Amino acid sequence: MDTLRALEAFVHSVELGSLSGAARALDTTQPTVSKLVAGLERSLGVRLLRRTAAGLSLTEEGQRFHERARRMLEDYGDAVSDVREGIQQPRGLLRMSAPVTMGQRHLNAMAVEFLGLYPDIELELVLDDRFVDPLEERIDVSLRVGGALPPDLVARHLGTWPRVLVASPDYIAARGKPRKPQDLLAHDYLRYAAGDDGVLLQGPDGPVTVPVRSRYRVNNAVALLDSVLGGAGISLQPTWMVADLLADGRLVRVLGRHTGPAQEVHLLYAPRRHQPLRVRVLVDFLAERVAKLPGASRPVTR
Template sequence: MDTLRALEAFVHSIELGSLSGAARALGTTQPTVSKLVAGLERSLGVRLLRRTAAGLSLTEEGQRFHERSRRVLEDYGDAVADAREGIRQPRGLLRVSAPVTLGQRHLNAMALEFLGLYPDIELELVLDDRFVDPLEGRIDVSLRVGGTLPPDLVARRLGSWPRVLVASPDYIASRGNPRKPQDLLSHDYLRYAAGDDGVLLDGPEGPVPVPVRSRYRVNNAVAMLDAVLGGAGISLQPTWMVAELLAQGRLVRVLGRHTGPAQEMHLLYAPRRHQPQRVRVLVDFLAQRVAKLPGSAA
C-alpha cells in the first residue's frame, strides 16, 4: 500500500467532506479513494471513518489520527518545497483573509502587485469582517485588525493606527464643528453595532469618556464609511481608512487634538517549522506594504 497516498486520501476526504471531493483533489476516482482509506484502516487495525447517508464523520480513533496525518503531509510538503526551493520560484495557491474595507481600500492593489512579482503563485483573497480562523478556514495568512490574538497562531505585528473623529464637510456646515468632547452629545454619532454606547477619547487633558448615544448603528465598515461620507454624522475611524479621504477633503477631522484607542494590525499564520516558500514571501511582502499604510503610529 502507498501509505503517503492513503494518508492524502484520508485527510482530503475529511477536509473536503466526501470521498468524491478527495478523488477530484487527487485526480483519481472515488472507488480508488475508498480502497486507499479502507487499506489504511486495515493496516492500522482501527476504523477511522463512519460512512452514512449524511456523509463522513471521524471515529474517536480517526480524530486523533487525522490531526497527526495532516501534520505528516504538511511536513512532507515542506520537505519537498525546501528541496526544490533553490531551483524554482515560489508557486502554488495562497488563501488570505482580511476585513472587507481593508481589502477593498488597500489589499486588493497589494494582491495584484504581489501576483505581478510572483507569476507562479495563485492568490485567493477572502474578505470578511468576521475573523476567519486560518486553521479552520484553510487560510494561509490572515490579517487581523484589532481584537484578541489567538494563542495557537503566530502573530506578526505590522503597526498601530490611531482612531480619529471624522465627518463630512456638509455635516459640519449644517450642524457645526464640536469644540470640546462634550459637544458630541448634541451631534449624531455613528458607531458599529457590536460596540458599546459612549466613546473614550485621549487628548491634552488625558482620557475623556463621552457618553454619546447612537441612533444609527451598523455592523459593516464599508456601510459605516459611506454613511459618514453621506453626511449622516460623526464617527471614530482608524487613520488607515480615512487618511486619504481627509487629504482629498471628502472628510474633515473633528476634535483634532483628540484620538480614540489605537488599532493594531497583525498577520496570523499557523506555527510550522518550515513555512512553504510561497507563504514566507507573502508574509514579508504584506509586512512591508501594510506597515506603510497612511496614518501609522508605528
C-alpha cells in the same frame, strides 16, 4: 500500497467530510479513495473511519492518527518546497482572509501588485468581517484588525493605527465644529451597528466617555464612511481608513487632541517549521506594504 497517497486520501476524507470530496481534491475517483483508506486501515490493523449513510466519522484510533497524519503531509510538503526553492519561483494557490473594509480600501490593490510580482502564484482573497479560523478553513494567511489573537497561530504585528473623529467640510460648515468632547452631544454621531452608544476618547486630560446616541447606525464600515463623506455626521474612524481623505480635504479632523481606542493589525498563519515559499513571500510582502499604510502611531514590530 502507496502510503503517502493513502495518507492524503484519509486526511482529505476527514477534512472534507466525504470520500467523494477527497476524490475531487485528489483528482481521482471515490472507489480509489475508498480502497486507499481501506488499505491504510489494513496496514495499521485498526479502523480509522466509520462509514454510515449520514457520512463519515472518526473512530477513537482515527482521531489520534488524523492529526499526526496531517502533520506528516505538511512536513513532506515543506521538504519538497525546500528542495525546489533553489530552482523554482514561488508557485501554487494561496488563500488569504481579511476584514471587508481593509480588503476594499487597501488589500485588493496590494493583491493585484503581488500577483504581478509572482506570476506562478494564484491568490484567493476572502473578505469577511467574522472570525475566520485559518486552520479549519484552509487559509494560509489571515490579516486581523483588532480582536483577540488565537494562541495556536503565529501573530506577526504590523502596526498600530489610532481612531480619530472626522466629519465632512460641509457638515462642519453647517453645524459648527465641536471644541470639547461634550459638544458631541449636540451633533449627529454615526457609528457601527455593533458598537456601544457612548464614545471613549483619550485626550490631554485623560480618558473621557461621552454618552452620545446615534440616530443612524450601520453594520458596514464602507457604508458608514460614505455617510460621513456625504455630510451625515461625525464618526470615529481608524487612521488607515481616512488618512488619505484627511490629506486631500474630503474630511476634516474633529477634536484633534483626542483619539479613540487604537487598532492593532496582525498577520496570522500556522506555526509550521518550514512555511512554503509562496506563504513566506506573501507574509513578507504584506508586512512591508501594510506597515506603510498612513496614520500608523508607531513603527512596525517584528
